[in-house]
Amino acid sequence: MLYIKVAKVFEKLKKAMESYSPVIIMAAAGWGKSASVQYFFRRMKSFTIYCKNGRLSEMPALESIRSNVIIIEDMHYLKEESSVSYLKSLLIKGGRSVIMITRGRMPEYLQDEDMKLGFIKIVANDLIFERNMICDYLEKRGVDFSSEDVDIISGISGGYVSSLYFCSKKIEEGEGISRRDELQIKRNIYNLWDKSYKGQLKGDLLKLCLSLCQYEEFDEDMARSLSSLEDAALLMDHLRESLDLFISISDEKYALKEEFRAYFLWKQDKLWSKEAILNNLTAAGEYFEKKGDSFKALKYYKLSDKRKKIEEILIQSIDPYKGFDRLIKLKDHYSQLPEEMLYNTPLLMAALSMLLSMSLKPEGSEEWYDRLCDLYSNENLSPEDRKDIRSLIAYLDIALPHRGTKKAFDTIREVFILFVKGEVKLPEFNVTGNMPSVINGGLDFCEWSKNDTRIVKLIGRSVESITGKYSKGILDISLAESRFERASSDSCDLMTELVKGYESAMYGGRMGMCFASVAIQIKLSLLEGDYSAAKHIYSNFRKKTAKEKAEEIYDNLEAFGVWLSLYGGQEQGAEDYINKVEDVMVDFNTCDRYRQMIKLKCLISKGRLIEALRLSIFLEDFCESYQRHHDLIEALLLKSLILYRMKNENYYRVFDKAIKMAFEFSFVRIVSLEGNAILVILEEYMKREKPSGLFAHYIDKVWEECGRISLYFPDYLRNTEKEDVEFTKREMQVLTRLCMGLSTDKICEELGISYAGLKKHNRNIYKKLGAKDRADAERKAIQSGIVHRGKQYD
Numbered sequence: 001m002l003y004i005k006v007a008k009v010f011e012k013l014k015k016a017m018e019s020y021s022p023v024i025i026m027a028a029a030g031w032g033k034s035a036s037v038q039y040f041f042r043r044m045k046s047f048t049i050y051c052k053n054g055r056l057s058e059m060p061a062l063e064s065i066r067s068n069v070i071i072i073e074d075m076h077y078l079k080e081e082s083s084v085s086y087l088k089s090l091l092i093k094g095g096r097s098v099i100m101i102t103r104g105r106m107p108e109y110l111q112d113e114d115m116k117l118g119f120i121k122i123v124a125n126d127l128i129f130e131r132n133m134i135c136d137y138l139e140k141r142g143v144d145f146s147s148e149d150v151d152i153i154s155g156i157s158g159g160y161v162s163s164l165y166f167c168s169k170k171i172e173e174g175e176g177i178s179r180r181d182e183l184q185i186k187r188n189i190y191n192l193w194d195k196s197y198k199g200q201l202k203g204d205l206l207k208l209c210l211s212l213c214q215y216e217e218f219d220e221d222m223a224r225s226l227s228s229l230e231d232a233a234l235l236m237d238h239l240r241e242s243l244d245l246f247i248s249i250s251d252e253k254y255a256l257k258e259e260f261r262a263y264f265l266w267k268q269d270k271l272w273s274k275e276a277i278l279n280n281l282t283a284a285g286e287y288f289e290k291k292g293d294s295f296k297a298l299k300y301y302k303l304s305d306k307r308k309k310i311e312e313i314l315i316q317s318i319d320p321y322k323g324f325d326r327l328i329k330l331k332d333h334y335s336q337l338p339e340e341m342l343y344n345t346p347l348l349m350a351a352l353s354m355l356l357s358m359s360l361k362p363e364g365s366e367e368w369y370d371r372l373c374d375l376y377s378n379e380n381l382s383p384e385d386r387k388d389i390r391s392l393i394a395y396l397d398i399a400l401p402h403r404g405t406k407k408a409f410d411t412i413r414e415v416f417i418l419f420v421k422g423e424v425k426l427p428e429f430n431v432t433g434n435m436p437s438v439i440n441g442g443l444d445f446c447e448w449s450k451n452d453t454r455i456v457k458l459i460g461r462s463v464e465s466i467t468g469k470y471s472k473g474i475l476d477i478s479l480a481e482s483r484f485e486r487a488s489s490d491s492c493d494l495m496t497e498l499v500k501g502y503e504s505a506m507y508g509g510r511m512g513m514c515f516a517s518v519a520i521q522i523k524l525s526l527l528e529g530d531y532s533a534a535k536h537i538y539s540n541f542r543k544k545t546a547k548e549k550a551e552e553i554y555d556n557l558e559a560f561g562v563w564l565s566l567y568g569g570q571e572q573g574a575e576d577y578i579n580k581v582e583d584v585m586v587d588f589n590t591c592d593r594y595r596q597m598i599k600l601k602c603l604i605s606k607g608r609l610i611e612a613l614r615l616s617i618f619l620e621d622f623c624e625s626y627q628r629h630h631d632l633i634e635a636l637l638l639k640s641l642i643l644y645r646m647k648n649e650n651y652y653r654v655f656d657k658a659i660k661m662a663f664e665f666s667f668v669r670i671v672s673l674e675g676n677a678i679l680v681i682l683e684e685y686m687k688r689e690k691p692s693g694l695f696a697h698y699i700d701k702v703w704e705e706c707g708r709i710s711l712y713f714p715d716y717l718r719n720t721e722k723e724d725v726e727f728t729k730r731e732m733q734v735l736t737r738l739c740m741g742l743s744t745d746k747i748c749e750e751l752g753i754s755y756a757g758l759k760k761h762n763r764n765i766y767k768k769l770g771a772k773d774r775a776d777a778e779r780k781a782i783q784s785g786i787v788h789r790g791k792q793y794d
Contacts, residue, residue: 003035003036003039004129004133004136004137004140005039006032006036006126006127006129006133008122008126008127009036009040009122009126009127010036010040012120012121012122012126013036013037013040013099013120013122015120016097016099016120017097020094020095020096020097021097021117021118021119021120022091022097022098022099022100022113022117022119022120023097023098023099023100023119023120023121023122024075024100024101024102024106024110024119024120024121024122025037025099025100025101025102025122025123026102026103026104026105026106026121026122026123026124026244027103027122027123027124027127028103028124028193028244028259028260029103029162029192029193029196029197030160030161030162030163030189030192030193030196031124031127031160031161031162032127032161032162033101033122033127034073034101035161036122036127037071037099037101041069041071041099044067044068044069045066045067045068045069046067046069046070046071047065047066047067047069047070047071048070048071048072048073049070049071049072049073050073050074051072051073051074051075051076051077051078051083052074052077053077054077054078054079054080054083055078055079055080055082055083056072056078056080056083056086056087059082059083059086062089062090062093065096067096068095068096068097069096069097069099070090070096070097070098070099071099071101072087072098072099072100072101073101074101074102074103075100075101075102075104075107076102076103076104076200076242076243078107084109087100087110088109088110088113091110091113091117092113092117103242103243103244104241104242104243104244105240105241105242105244106119106121107241108241127159127161128158128159128160129157129159129160129161129164130159131150131154133159134150134153134154134157134159134164135150137164137168138150138153138168138171141168141172143168143171143172144171145171149171149176149177152167152177152178152179153167153168153177155179156177156179156181156182156185157185160189162189162192163185163189166185166188166189167181167185170185186262186266187266189263190263190266190267193263194267197243200242200243201243204227204229204231204235205235205238205239206267207227207229208223208227208229208232208235208236208239209239209245209256209260209264210264210267210268210271210272211223211226211227211280212226212227212256212264213256213261213264213265213268214265214268214277214280214281214284215284216255217249217253217254217255218253218254218255219252219253219254220232220233220236220252220254222284222287223236223254225283225287226280226283226284226287236254240254244257245257245260278304278305279304281300281301281303281304282300282301282304282306284296284300285297285298285299285300285301285304285306285309288300289309289313294313294316294317294330295329295330297309297313298310298313298314298330298333301313302333310333311337311341314330314333314334314337314348315345315347315348317330318347318348318350318351327351327354327355327358328355328358328359328589328591331355331359334348334351334352334355343371346372346375346385346388346389346392347392349368349371349372349375349392350368350372350392350393350395350396352364352365352368353365353366353368353369353372353396353400354396354399354400356368357400357401357402357403357590358401358589358590358591359589360402360588360589360590360622362402362625365400365402369393369396369400372389372392372393372396373393375389376389376390376393387423390423397414401590401626402625402626404626404627473500473501473502473503473504473505473506473513473514473517474501474505474513475501476497476498476500476501476504477497477498477501477502477505477513477516477517477520479497480494480497480498480501480517480520481516481520483497484520484523484524484669485665485666485667485668485669485670486665486666486667486668487668487669487672487701487705488666491524491527491528494520494524495521495524498517498520498521498524499517499521501513501516501517502514502517502518505517511544511545511548511550511552511553512550512552512553514541514544515541515545515553515556515557518537518538518541519560521537522534522537522538522560522564523669523673525537526567526673526709526712526713527669527672527673527705527708527709529708529711529712529713531567531568531712531713534564534567535564535568538560538561538564541557542557542561545557555595556594556595559577559594559595559598560594560598562574562577562598562602563598563601566601566602566605566716566717567713567716569715569716571605571606574601574602574605574606575602575606577598577599577602578599578602578603578606578608581595581596581598581599584596584615584618584619585618588618588622590626593619593622593623593628593631596615596618596619597619597631597634597635597638599615600612600615600616600619600635600638601638601717603615604638604641604642604645604677604717605717605718609642609645609646612638612642613639613642613643613646616635616638616639616642617639619631619635620632620635620636620639623635629661629665630665630667630670632661633658633661633662633665633667633670633671634670636654636655636657636658636661637655637658637670637671637674637678638674639654640652640654640655640658640678640681641674641677641678641681641717644680644681651681652684652685652688655681655685656685656689658671659671659682659685659699659702662702663695663698666698668698668701668702668705669705671702671706672702672705672706672708672709673709674706674709674716674717675706675709675710675712675713675716675717676706676709676710676713676714676716676717676718677716677717677718678706679703679706679707679710682699682702682703682706683703685699686699686703725768725769725786726768727765727768727786730751730761731761731764731765731768733751734747734751734758734761734762734765735765735777735781735786737750737751738762738765738774738777738778738781739778739781744758762774762777765777769781
């Protein structure tokens with residue numbers, strides 16, 4: 001009998017024998033469950049009972065069984081009540097080792113026994129063949145193999161025993177093996193599963209699996225809709241419990257296990273016609289369209305080539321009066337629309353103009369804007385069509401991101417006059433930006449802040465009239481924000497204005513405006529050194545947005561929470577956020593600017609200065625070209641900090657530009673909230689420049705607040721100098737792998753060194769870092785910037 005000992009399985013079975021604990025082995029067909037049991041008990045007398053047709057094949061009196069080992073095979077079939085009772089009696093009787101083998105999960109009818117007796121559980125991961133076991137397997141089969149062959153086999157098989165057989169067979173037949181053979185190996189496995197599951201996966205069960213295999217996740221309602229099976233929920237329960245094909249990914253969402261999803265896709269291709277597969281995808285599109293999920297509906301209509309449906313949904317999805325932010329999620333679909341359709345649909349022309357502007361393609365944006373204006377000049381248009389097009393033009397005049405703020409206030413007044421005359425219809429207009437700042441028309445709010453009180457009197461009524469629901473709370477919150485940035489009002493007065501604005505926005509307004517108020521309330525709490533209050537306000541608002549399902553602010557609210565966590569020194573949150581946010585060189589749009597600014601701060605906090613510099617340069621260029629003065633000041637401040645820590649003299653020039661821009665707008669808090677991180681640069685700047693007059697008064701104010709923040713939150717964006725430590729090449733190889741979380745055995749294997757050799761390198765590393773153990777060494781190496789977690793040094 002060709003069998004390779006699986007250490008994890010043997011350890012658990014040995015433990016079970018010593019304690020007489022019941023064992024349940026749960027894994028799909030072909031994992032070697034029965035082979036492991038047979039091999040372990042090969043020198044012991046065992047008694048095997050099979051399950052067929054829902055019941056045990058035999059149920060002898062317990063006292064008549066002479067063996068101390070009882071094996072229950074194919075327990076996934078077991079349903080019959082008397083057989084279940086007999087099994088429970090076997091378990092409770094004690095004095096014997098009961099080994100249960102199933103393709104499914106732990107049956108619900110055994111949960112009480114599991115709690116009382118403490119079953120030892122063996123799962124698929126325990127049965128996986130590791131590299132050394134794969135080598136043993138190939139040797140015992142007499143296969144002539146290379147180290148490269150083992151790498152390929154390990155990658156293709158994933159340690160799955162049956163897959164190893166087909167891989168070794170390829171080599172035995174003299175064909176060799178490569179990654180190109182993966183598909184054929186999988187087909188062999190699927191044919192094996194076809195035989196193994198033949199009696200279990202048929203009729204409605206098979207129909208359900210084939211109906212769902214094209215989808216990453218689904219709920220019971222979707223399963224019922226796509227399969228047309230009223231008892232889909234019951235069938236799903238059976239597939240999950242008895243065969244363990246489904247997994248729960250949330251309270252209501254399910255998914256096919258990835259390997260079985262691939263299997264059913266293969267089977268669907270064999271059993272279904274191309275038309276049936278496309279109809280299934282169309283049904284998914286219709287399902288999500290009815291649910292109001294246009295993003296998923298478009299995905300499946302695209303896969304089923306339903307172009308007419310795609311065009312209908314894209315037009316329905318555009319609502320310029322509630323903001324064009326959602327266009328970004330659909331941009332690939334819009335870009336594929338035929339030009340003749342675009343030219344005949346003003347709404348699509350306006351959408352493309354906005355989309356291109358948001359995607360940093362201002363020239364293309366202006367082209368579509370001009371085409372819309374040309375269409376408006378067509379004398380054959382009906383009065384109603386002209387009014388619709390003029391309304392779209394008015395919206396773009398205010399809201400196109402690349403145009404900046406030079407003419408924003410004049411434009412708002414002009415649009416208001418048109419609105420009063422009835423020449424345009426603007427039922428709602430989103431004036432909150434994607435940052436927790438009030439930004440008119442989605443643009444920079446610096447010009448507003450210079451003359452906030454006068455501008456409120458001048459265009460306040462215009463803004464309120466144009467914006468509808470979005471105006472609720474806008475004047476109170478926008479005034480509070482500009483006064484907060486300038487540090488020109490008492491905290492109590494600001495809080496009063498903010499709460500008043502929040503209440504207005506909450507009752508009949510929009511959550512985006514509430515977010516603007518909450519963000520400033522949190523910053524006020526930080527300025528008072530009250531971190532617990534700041535966290536409390538944030539936590540409560542998160543609950544509020546979840547309750548209101550305000551999905552449009554989820555991403556930026558999460559980013560704001562990460563920024564807040566930096567004040568609390570929560571390093572892991574920064575690392576996770578860096579990995580989560582897309583690289584700007586891969587994808588960027590104006591809605592991403594706040595998330596990228598927070599990512600930049602996370603990179604600085606982790607000492608990843610080259611990556612941070614790259615991102616700061618990108619953000620600086622974007623902010624200058626799109627006239628985002630507030631964002632530009634922040635990007636420049638952070639860039640100066642990065643250069644300072646890199647010991648690059650250009651930091652001073654960059655900081656000088658940032659601080660003078662901030663002074664131009666009288667912004668104090670955008671600088672002072674950086675606290676300890678910027679304080680050292682500010683101190684040097686004061687010594688070298690010796691400010692005078694109003695600028696000196698401004699600098700003193702910034703200095704005072706910076707100092708206070710640095711005392712409250714000394715760890716925020718802390719400056720951790722890189723340790724001046726010299727490591728050998730081998731020590732760096734070891735250190736980086738320690739920081740990657742690799743096990744001792746894995747490090748020895750990768751570097752080809754002995755355990756004693758590794759201990760010697762560890763001692764040297766700990767000594768040089770002044771660390772007491774591995775965890776301390778990892779922390780110091782990462783914080784000091786010697787290595788970055790996840791990066792490997794070769």
